[in-house]
Amino acid sequence: MRARLALPLALVAAVSVVATACQSSSGKDGGGPDGKDTPKAASAAVDYNPQPYENVKDGGTYTTVGTFDDQGNPFNVNATLTASRVWGWYNADAITYSPTGEVQYNADYYSEVKVAVEGGDQKVTLTINPKAAFNDGTPIDWTAIKATWKANNGSDEDFAASSTDGYDQITSVERGENAKQAVISFKGVNASWSTLFTTFLHPKAATVENFNKAYVKKAHPEWGAGPYTVAKWDTHSGNITFARNPKWWGRKGKLDKRVYVNLESTAGVNAFKNGQLDYTSAVDAESLKQIKGLKGTEIRSGGSPFEYSLYFNTKSAVLSETAVRKAIAESVDRAQIAKIQFQGLDYKEPLPGSAVLYSFQKGYEDNVSAVLKHAPDEAGKELDAAGWKPGADGVRVKNGKKLEVGYTLLGDDPLGKATAGALAAMLKPAGIHLVIEKGDDADFSKILSDRRFDLFLSGNRSMDPFGARYLCDFYCSDRDSNITGAGTPALDKEIRATTEIADLDKQSAAVNKVERKALRQYAFLPLFSGPSTYGVKKGLANVGATIFNTPLPETVGWQK
The missing domain is CATH 3.90.76.10 (Dipeptide-binding Protein; Domain 1)
Known part of the structure; x- marks a missing residue:
């Protein structure tokens, strides 16, 4: 039930975004795709039927997909x-x-x-x-x-x-x-x-x-502690059963048993449909369609600490110019990208405004909107001023070289292809020709580490709520994790100074101020985040979309 929170942010391939059930239906400058009814923060930020301990029944079993890993x-x-x-x-x-x-x-x-x-x-x-x-x-x-x-x-x-x-x-x-x-x-x-x-x-x-x-x-239950302990650890099937721990000194666990069943995710959806599981993840629109409306169940969907962004390689010749990067950023309609990604998923949230904090977090500010607007007309002016003149075919030219920018697309996912096509269409009016370059999923790490791209769509998942401490990972010029290659020693110094601030509120304020400076390098553009979505049997308490929260095991169970 709990994710270890001391891990660094992990970059994950995000060409097939729905595979992680992250979604957004964002609109221009914070509005929805239809320009209506979009909340100021991630909508339904939590959806897990939170119940106090006293409202949970004694007894019952809670069963989900899961197993032990090689390293526990x-x-x-x-x-x-x-x-x-x-x-x-x-x-x-x-x-x-x-x-x-x-x-x-x-x-x-x-x-x-x-x-x-x-x-x-x-x-x-x-x-x-x-x-x-x-x-x-x-x-x-x-x-x-x-x-x-x-x-x-x-x-x-x-x-x-x-x-x-x-x-x-x-x-x-x-x-x-x-x-x-x-x-x-x-x-x-x-x-x-x-x-x-x-x-x-x-x-x-x-x-x-x-x-x-x-x-x-x-x-090693003998080295453990808590309201539950291991009742059965089946190394053959991969199934695990936990039962109440008689040596526990706190409030007793509400459940008689908590069971993990070792099944693949597709088999998990079928098992949920058959009533064998109490909870399953809806990883895409298709799995959501399968589990939605089942008798005795409900869909719980809320915010998620994921964010997908467009990375600009400032070390590539064509993107070494700040004016070109800014023109691209102004041309990208983030709301349209979100609509493409999440057809069939019913969820709304504002456009993401930061690399390190989310709209549902205290201290969050929309730093992207403070620095950048979707302004395709302005993009043309930026390029005019930088000496890029419209060519006969509509593609701008400077010093005899066409303004052609590569976009690296991994795999054959339809949504990835649709996103690439949309980006190409968005950049065309500004006189920028997007060259879509195919790559293999297996090359993901190498493409990033070797900076073999001009533009690349990738995602991050925050493993703890202290995103401010990761500012350097995104923007410091001397960090390998900063795959854009942007930054300056002076900015690095300002970023590192934020880590010395003990008060979290003051730290967040300082981080927002410095991030706005970093975003003015126009090398990194947050695009969308999205929800966690689950199918859950009605009455299950303290289970679902919790973002950073992990309800204590003794509080999980069936509502009275």
Whole structure:
């Protein structure tokens, strides 16, 4: 149920966008495709039938598609989102987030949290619940926090850690007033420190051998903690069953059983239609059509921390000119792109305005609209001023060279082809000829790393609500993750200064100001985001589209 939140943003191929169920029906400068009724923030931002613990029945079973991965330790570099979700059903969910990203401390683990900055350095004091213990009887205390830090801080490269970011900023983890208190000292400040200790490792699991190998196709419920524990872990079928944990000190889990059944996604849709599953994901318009209107079920659809953008390679000869990039950006009708992508999906949201924050988040500002408007007439003027003159065939020419820009299209997805065709039509009135260049999905990483493109459509999924800390990944000139190649050392300095701001509100304000400067390089254009959409049996509580939120396992169940 929970995704580990300390992972970096991962670039994902986004030519076949509906495969991720991300969608938007955006309109010009924030309006819908029809120019009507578009909300100021992502509509139906959450849709998961939130119910207080008291409104959930005792008993019942909750069954979905899912299985264990080869690597079940979510801190390990080889773990996936699936491993994190399974982990969260029999290990600590000590810190979670609201749908829009506010930090929520679980008092069953951390009874008190204090954050202070002294002399420019941050100190976090975690007071751990006196009752908290791992299932093998080992008290959960400061040593678990220290063990988690040691395994992930990069000081011992034998640990195959997923990410050392943040952990490597910690200078020490020490015992506080007693063993139930951990004092974490940082060099400088880290406004998103909470992502580091949303869960933690049993000290026995934090040896190199166990960190890397103990959870490979195995569960270790004795090293876990929480309202549920492993009842059956079937390595043959891949099915997993969790049951109430008799050693749990908090509110008991409402469900008798929580079951993962190992099925492919298409088989999952059929199993949901047959009543075998309580919940399934609608990954595209076709699967949504199949599950919509089934008796005793409902569709839950809400916001999603995905965003798809057009990347401009500033290192290519044709896009090295800022005027050309700006003209392209002004020519692109983002609302039309969204309409193409999401035919058949009933959802509306505003156009995305930032690379790092979403419209449903506190601190979000529409930085794109502050810098750029859809203005095809202006695009022509930009090119005129830059010396690009209209040619006899309508394509502009400068110094004997035609204004031809490549667009790299991966695979044979119809929506990808339609999007490419639409972009070509949008750029034509400005005198820009879009050359659609086909590529293979398998070449995705190489195309980006080698910058073998002029224009490229790709997506990102934020793995935690602290998007401000990723500003450098998009815009710093010295970061490999900045695939546009844009940026300056002076801008890099301004971007990095935002990471030193401890107050999240002040950090967001600073990030918005700097991002507007970065967007004026016209090398990166957010296009659309979209929802998470699910089919759910009626009455299922605290399950569905939650954005950054992970409802605690003990609250999941069937509404009274």
